[in-house]
Amino acid sequence: MTDTTRRTLLKGSIALGTLSAAGLLSPRLLLADWPEAAFTAKEMEKALQDLVGTAQPTASDKIKIKAPDIAENGAVVPITVESDLEEIESISILASGNATPLVASFQLGEGAIGFVSTRIKMGKTADVIAVVKTAEGVYSTSKNVKVTIGGCGG
Amino acid sequence: MASSIKIRAKLRGDLVEVKALISHPMETGLRKDKKTGELIPAHFIQEVVAKANGKTVMTALWSGGVSKNPYIAFKFKGANKGDEVELSWKDNKGETGSTTAKIK
Known part of the structure:
Protein backbone atom coordinates (compact mmCIF):
# COMPACT_ATOMS: atom_id res chain seq x y z
CA MET A 1 0.00 0.00 0.00
CA PRO A 35 -5.88 8.86 -4.82
CA GLU A 36 -4.55 10.22 -8.08
CA ALA A 37 -4.97 7.00 -10.08
CA ALA A 38 -8.67 6.74 -9.16
CA PHE A 39 -9.33 10.41 -9.90
CA THR A 40 -7.59 10.37 -13.30
CA ALA A 41 -9.08 7.03 -14.42
CA LYS A 42 -11.22 7.41 -17.53
CA GLU A 43 -13.30 4.27 -16.92
CA MET A 44 -15.55 3.92 -13.93
CA GLU A 45 -14.47 0.32 -13.30
CA LYS A 46 -10.83 1.33 -13.02
CA ALA A 47 -11.64 4.28 -10.77
CA LEU A 48 -13.63 2.03 -8.43
CA GLN A 49 -11.01 -0.70 -8.45
CA ASP A 50 -8.36 1.83 -7.43
CA LEU A 51 -10.53 3.62 -4.91
CA VAL A 52 -12.44 0.90 -3.07
CA GLY A 53 -10.80 -2.28 -4.31
CA THR A 54 -13.66 -3.60 -6.44
CA ALA A 55 -15.12 -2.62 -9.80
CA GLN A 56 -18.44 -4.35 -9.02
CA PRO A 57 -20.11 -2.96 -5.88
CA THR A 58 -23.21 -4.76 -4.58
CA ALA A 59 -26.46 -2.95 -5.40
CA SER A 60 -28.12 -1.69 -2.23
CA ASP A 61 -31.44 -0.06 -1.44
CA LYS A 62 -29.96 1.34 1.76
CA ILE A 63 -28.31 4.15 -0.18
CA LYS A 64 -30.39 7.06 -1.40
CA ILE A 65 -29.31 9.64 -3.96
CA LYS A 66 -31.11 12.94 -4.03
CA ALA A 67 -30.47 14.62 -7.37
CA PRO A 68 -32.61 16.42 -9.94
CA ASP A 69 -34.21 14.30 -12.71
CA ILE A 70 -33.31 17.04 -15.15
CA ALA A 71 -30.38 19.39 -14.57
CA GLU A 72 -30.63 22.49 -16.70
CA ASN A 73 -27.05 23.47 -15.95
CA GLY A 74 -24.53 20.64 -15.90
CA ALA A 75 -21.99 22.90 -14.20
CA VAL A 76 -23.94 22.79 -10.94
CA VAL A 77 -25.84 19.61 -10.14
CA PRO A 78 -26.80 19.28 -6.46
CA ILE A 79 -26.26 15.76 -5.15
CA THR A 80 -27.10 14.43 -1.69
CA VAL A 81 -26.27 10.87 -0.67
CA GLU A 82 -27.75 9.29 2.44
CA SER A 83 -27.26 5.78 3.70
CA ASP A 84 -28.28 3.89 6.80
CA LEU A 85 -25.75 1.13 6.22
CA GLU A 86 -23.66 0.44 9.30
CA GLU A 87 -19.99 1.24 9.87
CA ILE A 88 -19.62 3.43 6.79
CA GLU A 89 -16.03 4.23 5.91
CA SER A 90 -16.54 6.32 2.81
CA ILE A 91 -19.15 7.69 0.42
CA SER A 92 -18.03 8.33 -3.14
CA ILE A 93 -19.83 10.08 -5.99
CA LEU A 94 -19.25 9.25 -9.65
CA ALA A 95 -20.78 10.60 -12.86
CA SER A 96 -20.62 7.91 -15.56
CA GLY A 97 -20.60 10.37 -18.47
CA ASN A 98 -17.70 12.53 -17.29
CA ALA A 99 -14.22 12.31 -18.83
CA THR A 100 -12.96 11.21 -15.42
CA PRO A 101 -16.00 9.65 -13.68
CA LEU A 102 -14.84 9.88 -10.06
CA VAL A 103 -15.95 13.26 -8.73
CA ALA A 104 -15.58 13.09 -4.97
CA SER A 105 -14.93 10.69 -2.14
CA PHE A 106 -15.89 11.52 1.43
CA GLN A 107 -14.00 9.59 4.11
CA LEU A 108 -16.14 9.54 7.22
CA GLY A 109 -14.32 9.98 10.49
CA GLU A 110 -15.30 9.60 14.10
CA GLY A 111 -18.98 10.26 14.73
CA ALA A 112 -19.85 11.07 11.11
CA ILE A 113 -23.08 9.56 9.84
CA GLY A 114 -24.06 8.45 6.34
CA PHE A 115 -24.92 11.81 4.85
CA VAL A 116 -23.04 14.03 2.40
CA SER A 117 -24.21 16.78 0.13
CA THR A 118 -22.33 18.67 -2.57
CA ARG A 119 -22.65 20.08 -6.08
CA ILE A 120 -20.98 18.45 -9.06
CA LYS A 121 -20.32 19.07 -12.76
CA MET A 122 -21.82 16.73 -15.33
CA GLY A 123 -20.64 16.75 -18.94
CA LYS A 124 -23.79 15.11 -20.29
CA THR A 125 -26.86 13.07 -19.40
CA ALA A 126 -25.60 10.14 -17.39
CA ASP A 127 -25.94 8.06 -14.26
CA VAL A 128 -24.82 9.44 -10.94
CA ILE A 129 -23.44 6.57 -8.88
CA ALA A 130 -23.07 6.64 -5.12
CA VAL A 131 -20.66 4.08 -3.73
CA VAL A 132 -20.61 3.35 -0.01
CA LYS A 133 -17.74 1.42 1.52
CA THR A 134 -18.45 -0.17 4.90
CA ALA A 135 -16.55 -2.55 7.11
CA GLU A 136 -18.62 -5.32 5.46
CA GLY A 137 -18.27 -4.52 1.79
CA VAL A 138 -18.83 -2.07 -1.04
CA TYR A 139 -22.36 -1.07 -2.05
CA SER A 140 -23.82 1.26 -4.64
CA THR A 141 -26.90 2.72 -6.18
CA SER A 142 -27.40 5.00 -9.17
CA LYS A 143 -29.75 7.62 -10.51
CA ASN A 144 -30.05 8.95 -14.05
CA VAL A 145 -29.77 12.72 -14.43
CA LYS A 146 -30.65 14.40 -17.71
CA VAL A 147 -28.36 17.31 -18.46
CA THR A 148 -29.60 20.06 -20.76
CA ILE A 149 -26.37 22.07 -20.96
CA GLY A 150 -23.12 20.19 -20.27
CA GLY A 151 -20.93 21.55 -17.52
CA CYS A 152 -17.48 20.36 -18.44
CA GLY A 153 -16.76 23.23 -20.80
CA GLY A 154 -14.41 23.16 -23.76
CA MET B 1 -7.61 33.62 2.38
CA ALA B 2 -9.25 33.44 5.77
CA SER B 3 -12.55 34.45 4.25
CA SER B 4 -12.53 31.75 1.55
CA ILE B 5 -15.00 29.67 3.55
CA LYS B 6 -18.49 30.37 4.81
CA ILE B 7 -19.52 27.80 7.34
CA ARG B 8 -22.47 27.06 9.59
CA ALA B 9 -22.64 24.33 12.22
CA LYS B 10 -25.90 23.62 13.97
CA LEU B 11 -26.84 21.10 16.65
CA ARG B 12 -30.11 19.26 16.04
CA GLY B 13 -30.82 16.57 18.60
CA ASP B 14 -27.52 14.75 18.94
CA LEU B 15 -26.43 15.51 15.38
CA VAL B 16 -24.27 18.42 14.27
CA GLU B 17 -25.15 19.62 10.77
CA VAL B 18 -22.31 21.39 9.01
CA LYS B 19 -22.84 23.34 5.81
CA ALA B 20 -20.03 25.20 4.08
CA LEU B 21 -19.32 27.16 0.92
CA ILE B 22 -15.76 27.64 -0.28
CA SER B 23 -14.71 30.28 -2.81
CA HIS B 24 -12.60 28.50 -5.41
CA PRO B 25 -12.48 28.40 -9.24
CA MET B 26 -12.37 24.55 -9.41
CA GLU B 27 -10.82 24.42 -12.89
CA THR B 28 -10.71 20.89 -14.28
CA GLY B 29 -7.82 21.55 -16.65
CA LEU B 30 -10.03 20.39 -19.55
CA ARG B 31 -11.67 23.74 -20.25
CA LYS B 32 -10.42 25.98 -23.06
CA ASP B 33 -10.03 29.72 -22.89
CA LYS B 34 -12.65 31.00 -25.36
CA LYS B 35 -10.38 33.74 -26.73
CA THR B 36 -7.01 32.01 -27.02
CA GLY B 37 -8.22 28.42 -27.46
CA GLU B 38 -5.66 27.31 -24.91
CA LEU B 39 -6.43 24.99 -22.04
CA ILE B 40 -6.98 26.66 -18.69
CA PRO B 41 -4.63 24.93 -16.22
CA ALA B 42 -6.21 22.68 -13.61
CA HIS B 43 -6.80 24.41 -10.29
CA PHE B 44 -9.06 22.59 -7.88
CA ILE B 45 -9.38 21.64 -4.24
CA GLN B 46 -8.15 18.11 -3.62
CA GLU B 47 -8.77 17.74 0.07
CA VAL B 48 -11.15 19.21 2.65
CA VAL B 49 -10.69 18.20 6.28
CA ALA B 50 -13.24 18.82 9.02
CA LYS B 51 -12.24 18.53 12.66
CA ALA B 52 -14.21 18.86 15.86
CA ASN B 53 -12.65 18.79 19.32
CA GLY B 54 -9.35 17.71 17.77
CA LYS B 55 -10.84 14.70 15.97
CA THR B 56 -11.21 14.40 12.21
CA VAL B 57 -14.88 13.89 11.47
CA MET B 58 -14.69 13.99 7.69
CA THR B 59 -12.10 14.14 4.92
CA ALA B 60 -13.38 14.96 1.45
CA LEU B 61 -11.19 14.05 -1.53
CA TRP B 62 -12.20 15.94 -4.65
CA SER B 63 -11.50 16.15 -8.36
CA GLY B 64 -12.13 19.11 -10.65
CA GLY B 65 -15.60 17.58 -11.13
CA VAL B 66 -16.90 19.36 -8.05
CA SER B 67 -18.64 22.61 -9.04
CA LYS B 68 -17.03 26.03 -8.84
CA ASN B 69 -17.33 27.60 -5.38
CA PRO B 70 -17.96 24.19 -3.82
CA TYR B 71 -20.74 23.43 -1.38
CA ILE B 72 -20.33 20.71 1.17
CA ALA B 73 -22.63 19.44 3.90
CA PHE B 74 -22.25 16.56 6.34
CA LYS B 75 -23.46 15.44 9.76
CA PHE B 76 -21.75 13.99 12.80
CA LYS B 77 -22.37 13.01 16.41
CA GLY B 78 -20.36 13.65 19.53
CA ALA B 79 -20.11 17.42 19.86
CA ASN B 80 -22.05 20.02 21.80
CA LYS B 81 -23.18 23.61 21.44
CA GLY B 82 -20.23 25.96 21.71
CA ASP B 83 -17.69 23.39 20.48
CA GLU B 84 -15.63 24.43 17.49
CA VAL B 85 -15.62 22.87 14.04
CA GLU B 86 -12.54 23.53 11.94
CA LEU B 87 -12.66 23.23 8.18
CA SER B 88 -9.52 23.41 6.04
CA TRP B 89 -8.77 22.80 2.36
CA LYS B 90 -5.76 22.28 0.10
CA ASP B 91 -5.72 22.54 -3.68
CA ASN B 92 -3.53 21.04 -6.39
CA LYS B 93 -1.31 24.13 -6.40
CA GLY B 94 -0.64 23.85 -2.70
CA GLU B 95 -2.86 26.78 -1.75
CA THR B 96 -4.78 26.38 1.47
CA GLY B 97 -7.61 27.92 3.46
CA SER B 98 -9.21 27.28 6.79
CA THR B 99 -11.78 28.60 9.20
CA THR B 100 -13.48 27.64 12.43
CA ALA B 101 -17.07 27.99 13.56
CA LYS B 102 -18.80 27.51 16.87
CA ILE B 103 -21.61 24.98 16.92
CA LYS B 104 -24.92 26.77 17.49
Whole structure:
Protein backbone atom coordinates (compact mmCIF):
# COMPACT_ATOMS: atom_id res chain seq x y z
CA MET A 1 0.00 0.00 0.00
CA THR A 2 2.72 2.41 0.98
CA ASP A 3 4.56 1.51 -2.17
CA THR A 4 1.66 2.13 -4.53
CA THR A 5 0.95 5.43 -2.85
CA ARG A 6 4.53 6.37 -3.40
CA ARG A 7 4.33 5.39 -7.08
CA THR A 8 1.19 7.44 -7.49
CA LEU A 9 2.84 10.38 -5.83
CA LEU A 10 5.88 10.11 -8.05
CA LYS A 11 3.71 10.02 -11.15
CA GLY A 12 1.83 13.01 -9.85
CA SER A 13 5.06 14.90 -9.33
CA ILE A 14 6.03 14.31 -12.94
CA ALA A 15 2.64 15.43 -14.19
CA LEU A 16 2.94 18.57 -12.10
CA GLY A 17 6.55 18.98 -13.17
CA THR A 18 6.15 22.45 -14.56
CA LEU A 19 4.58 23.66 -11.35
CA SER A 20 7.30 22.11 -9.25
CA ALA A 21 9.94 23.66 -11.46
CA ALA A 22 8.36 27.04 -10.93
CA GLY A 23 8.73 26.42 -7.23
CA LEU A 24 5.03 26.62 -6.65
CA LEU A 25 4.85 23.12 -5.29
CA SER A 26 7.16 21.56 -2.81
CA PRO A 27 6.93 17.78 -2.36
CA ARG A 28 5.70 18.39 1.17
CA LEU A 29 2.58 20.03 -0.18
CA LEU A 30 1.62 17.10 -2.37
CA LEU A 31 -1.16 15.29 -0.63
CA ALA A 32 -0.21 11.89 0.62
CA ASP A 33 -3.64 10.33 0.46
CA TRP A 34 -5.22 11.91 -2.61
CA PRO A 35 -5.88 8.86 -4.82
CA GLU A 36 -4.55 10.22 -8.08
CA ALA A 37 -4.97 7.00 -10.08
CA ALA A 38 -8.67 6.74 -9.16
CA PHE A 39 -9.33 10.41 -9.90
CA THR A 40 -7.59 10.37 -13.30
CA ALA A 41 -9.08 7.03 -14.42
CA LYS A 42 -11.22 7.41 -17.53
CA GLU A 43 -13.30 4.27 -16.92
CA MET A 44 -15.55 3.92 -13.93
CA GLU A 45 -14.47 0.32 -13.30
CA LYS A 46 -10.83 1.33 -13.02
CA ALA A 47 -11.64 4.28 -10.77
CA LEU A 48 -13.63 2.03 -8.43
CA GLN A 49 -11.01 -0.70 -8.45
CA ASP A 50 -8.36 1.83 -7.43
CA LEU A 51 -10.53 3.62 -4.91
CA VAL A 52 -12.44 0.90 -3.07
CA GLY A 53 -10.80 -2.28 -4.31
CA THR A 54 -13.66 -3.60 -6.44
CA ALA A 55 -15.12 -2.62 -9.80
CA GLN A 56 -18.44 -4.35 -9.02
CA PRO A 57 -20.11 -2.96 -5.88
CA THR A 58 -23.21 -4.76 -4.58
CA ALA A 59 -26.46 -2.95 -5.40
CA SER A 60 -28.12 -1.69 -2.23
CA ASP A 61 -31.44 -0.06 -1.44
CA LYS A 62 -29.96 1.34 1.76
CA ILE A 63 -28.31 4.15 -0.18
CA LYS A 64 -30.39 7.06 -1.40
CA ILE A 65 -29.31 9.64 -3.96
CA LYS A 66 -31.11 12.94 -4.03
CA ALA A 67 -30.47 14.62 -7.37
CA PRO A 68 -32.61 16.42 -9.94
CA ASP A 69 -34.21 14.30 -12.71
CA ILE A 70 -33.31 17.04 -15.15
CA ALA A 71 -30.38 19.39 -14.57
CA GLU A 72 -30.63 22.49 -16.70
CA ASN A 73 -27.05 23.47 -15.95
CA GLY A 74 -24.53 20.64 -15.90
CA ALA A 75 -21.99 22.90 -14.20
CA VAL A 76 -23.94 22.79 -10.94
CA VAL A 77 -25.84 19.61 -10.14
CA PRO A 78 -26.80 19.28 -6.46
CA ILE A 79 -26.26 15.76 -5.15
CA THR A 80 -27.10 14.43 -1.69
CA VAL A 81 -26.27 10.87 -0.67
CA GLU A 82 -27.75 9.29 2.44
CA SER A 83 -27.26 5.78 3.70
CA ASP A 84 -28.28 3.89 6.80
CA LEU A 85 -25.75 1.13 6.22
CA GLU A 86 -23.66 0.44 9.30
CA GLU A 87 -19.99 1.24 9.87
CA ILE A 88 -19.62 3.43 6.79
CA GLU A 89 -16.03 4.23 5.91
CA SER A 90 -16.54 6.32 2.81
CA ILE A 91 -19.15 7.69 0.42
CA SER A 92 -18.03 8.33 -3.14
CA ILE A 93 -19.83 10.08 -5.99
CA LEU A 94 -19.25 9.25 -9.65
CA ALA A 95 -20.78 10.60 -12.86
CA SER A 96 -20.62 7.91 -15.56
CA GLY A 97 -20.60 10.37 -18.47
CA ASN A 98 -17.70 12.53 -17.29
CA ALA A 99 -14.22 12.31 -18.83
CA THR A 100 -12.96 11.21 -15.42
CA PRO A 101 -16.00 9.65 -13.68
CA LEU A 102 -14.84 9.88 -10.06
CA VAL A 103 -15.95 13.26 -8.73
CA ALA A 104 -15.58 13.09 -4.97
CA SER A 105 -14.93 10.69 -2.14
CA PHE A 106 -15.89 11.52 1.43
CA GLN A 107 -14.00 9.59 4.11
CA LEU A 108 -16.14 9.54 7.22
CA GLY A 109 -14.32 9.98 10.49
CA GLU A 110 -15.30 9.60 14.10
CA GLY A 111 -18.98 10.26 14.73
CA ALA A 112 -19.85 11.07 11.11
CA ILE A 113 -23.08 9.56 9.84
CA GLY A 114 -24.06 8.45 6.34
CA PHE A 115 -24.92 11.81 4.85
CA VAL A 116 -23.04 14.03 2.40
CA SER A 117 -24.21 16.78 0.13
CA THR A 118 -22.33 18.67 -2.57
CA ARG A 119 -22.65 20.08 -6.08
CA ILE A 120 -20.98 18.45 -9.06
CA LYS A 121 -20.32 19.07 -12.76
CA MET A 122 -21.82 16.73 -15.33
CA GLY A 123 -20.64 16.75 -18.94
CA LYS A 124 -23.79 15.11 -20.29
CA THR A 125 -26.86 13.07 -19.40
CA ALA A 126 -25.60 10.14 -17.39
CA ASP A 127 -25.94 8.06 -14.26
CA VAL A 128 -24.82 9.44 -10.94
CA ILE A 129 -23.44 6.57 -8.88
CA ALA A 130 -23.07 6.64 -5.12
CA VAL A 131 -20.66 4.08 -3.73
CA VAL A 132 -20.61 3.35 -0.01
CA LYS A 133 -17.74 1.42 1.52
CA THR A 134 -18.45 -0.17 4.90
CA ALA A 135 -16.55 -2.55 7.11
CA GLU A 136 -18.62 -5.32 5.46
CA GLY A 137 -18.27 -4.52 1.79
CA VAL A 138 -18.83 -2.07 -1.04
CA TYR A 139 -22.36 -1.07 -2.05
CA SER A 140 -23.82 1.26 -4.64
CA THR A 141 -26.90 2.72 -6.18
CA SER A 142 -27.40 5.00 -9.17
CA LYS A 143 -29.75 7.62 -10.51
CA ASN A 144 -30.05 8.95 -14.05
CA VAL A 145 -29.77 12.72 -14.43
CA LYS A 146 -30.65 14.40 -17.71
CA VAL A 147 -28.36 17.31 -18.46
CA THR A 148 -29.60 20.06 -20.76
CA ILE A 149 -26.37 22.07 -20.96
CA GLY A 150 -23.12 20.19 -20.27
CA GLY A 151 -20.93 21.55 -17.52
CA CYS A 152 -17.48 20.36 -18.44
CA GLY A 153 -16.76 23.23 -20.80
CA GLY A 154 -14.41 23.16 -23.76
CA MET B 1 -7.61 33.62 2.38
CA ALA B 2 -9.25 33.44 5.77
CA SER B 3 -12.55 34.45 4.25
CA SER B 4 -12.53 31.75 1.55
CA ILE B 5 -15.00 29.67 3.55
CA LYS B 6 -18.49 30.37 4.81
CA ILE B 7 -19.52 27.80 7.34
CA ARG B 8 -22.47 27.06 9.59
CA ALA B 9 -22.64 24.33 12.22
CA LYS B 10 -25.90 23.62 13.97
CA LEU B 11 -26.84 21.10 16.65
CA ARG B 12 -30.11 19.26 16.04
CA GLY B 13 -30.82 16.57 18.60
CA ASP B 14 -27.52 14.75 18.94
CA LEU B 15 -26.43 15.51 15.38
CA VAL B 16 -24.27 18.42 14.27
CA GLU B 17 -25.15 19.62 10.77
CA VAL B 18 -22.31 21.39 9.01
CA LYS B 19 -22.84 23.34 5.81
CA ALA B 20 -20.03 25.20 4.08
CA LEU B 21 -19.32 27.16 0.92
CA ILE B 22 -15.76 27.64 -0.28
CA SER B 23 -14.71 30.28 -2.81
CA HIS B 24 -12.60 28.50 -5.41
CA PRO B 25 -12.48 28.40 -9.24
CA MET B 26 -12.37 24.55 -9.41
CA GLU B 27 -10.82 24.42 -12.89
CA THR B 28 -10.71 20.89 -14.28
CA GLY B 29 -7.82 21.55 -16.65
CA LEU B 30 -10.03 20.39 -19.55
CA ARG B 31 -11.67 23.74 -20.25
CA LYS B 32 -10.42 25.98 -23.06
CA ASP B 33 -10.03 29.72 -22.89
CA LYS B 34 -12.65 31.00 -25.36
CA LYS B 35 -10.38 33.74 -26.73
CA THR B 36 -7.01 32.01 -27.02
CA GLY B 37 -8.22 28.42 -27.46
CA GLU B 38 -5.66 27.31 -24.91
CA LEU B 39 -6.43 24.99 -22.04
CA ILE B 40 -6.98 26.66 -18.69
CA PRO B 41 -4.63 24.93 -16.22
CA ALA B 42 -6.21 22.68 -13.61
CA HIS B 43 -6.80 24.41 -10.29
CA PHE B 44 -9.06 22.59 -7.88
CA ILE B 45 -9.38 21.64 -4.24
CA GLN B 46 -8.15 18.11 -3.62
CA GLU B 47 -8.77 17.74 0.07
CA VAL B 48 -11.15 19.21 2.65
CA VAL B 49 -10.69 18.20 6.28
CA ALA B 50 -13.24 18.82 9.02
CA LYS B 51 -12.24 18.53 12.66
CA ALA B 52 -14.21 18.86 15.86
CA ASN B 53 -12.65 18.79 19.32
CA GLY B 54 -9.35 17.71 17.77
CA LYS B 55 -10.84 14.70 15.97
CA THR B 56 -11.21 14.40 12.21
CA VAL B 57 -14.88 13.89 11.47
CA MET B 58 -14.69 13.99 7.69
CA THR B 59 -12.10 14.14 4.92
CA ALA B 60 -13.38 14.96 1.45
CA LEU B 61 -11.19 14.05 -1.53
CA TRP B 62 -12.20 15.94 -4.65
CA SER B 63 -11.50 16.15 -8.36
CA GLY B 64 -12.13 19.11 -10.65
CA GLY B 65 -15.60 17.58 -11.13
CA VAL B 66 -16.90 19.36 -8.05
CA SER B 67 -18.64 22.61 -9.04
CA LYS B 68 -17.03 26.03 -8.84
CA ASN B 69 -17.33 27.60 -5.38
CA PRO B 70 -17.96 24.19 -3.82
CA TYR B 71 -20.74 23.43 -1.38
CA ILE B 72 -20.33 20.71 1.17
CA ALA B 73 -22.63 19.44 3.90
CA PHE B 74 -22.25 16.56 6.34
CA LYS B 75 -23.46 15.44 9.76
CA PHE B 76 -21.75 13.99 12.80
CA LYS B 77 -22.37 13.01 16.41
CA GLY B 78 -20.36 13.65 19.53
CA ALA B 79 -20.11 17.42 19.86
CA ASN B 80 -22.05 20.02 21.80
CA LYS B 81 -23.18 23.61 21.44
CA GLY B 82 -20.23 25.96 21.71
CA ASP B 83 -17.69 23.39 20.48
CA GLU B 84 -15.63 24.43 17.49
CA VAL B 85 -15.62 22.87 14.04
CA GLU B 86 -12.54 23.53 11.94
CA LEU B 87 -12.66 23.23 8.18
CA SER B 88 -9.52 23.41 6.04
CA TRP B 89 -8.77 22.80 2.36
CA LYS B 90 -5.76 22.28 0.10
CA ASP B 91 -5.72 22.54 -3.68
CA ASN B 92 -3.53 21.04 -6.39
CA LYS B 93 -1.31 24.13 -6.40
CA GLY B 94 -0.64 23.85 -2.70
CA GLU B 95 -2.86 26.78 -1.75
CA THR B 96 -4.78 26.38 1.47
CA GLY B 97 -7.61 27.92 3.46
CA SER B 98 -9.21 27.28 6.79
CA THR B 99 -11.78 28.60 9.20
CA THR B 100 -13.48 27.64 12.43
CA ALA B 101 -17.07 27.99 13.56
CA LYS B 102 -18.80 27.51 16.87
CA ILE B 103 -21.61 24.98 16.92
CA LYS B 104 -24.92 26.77 17.49
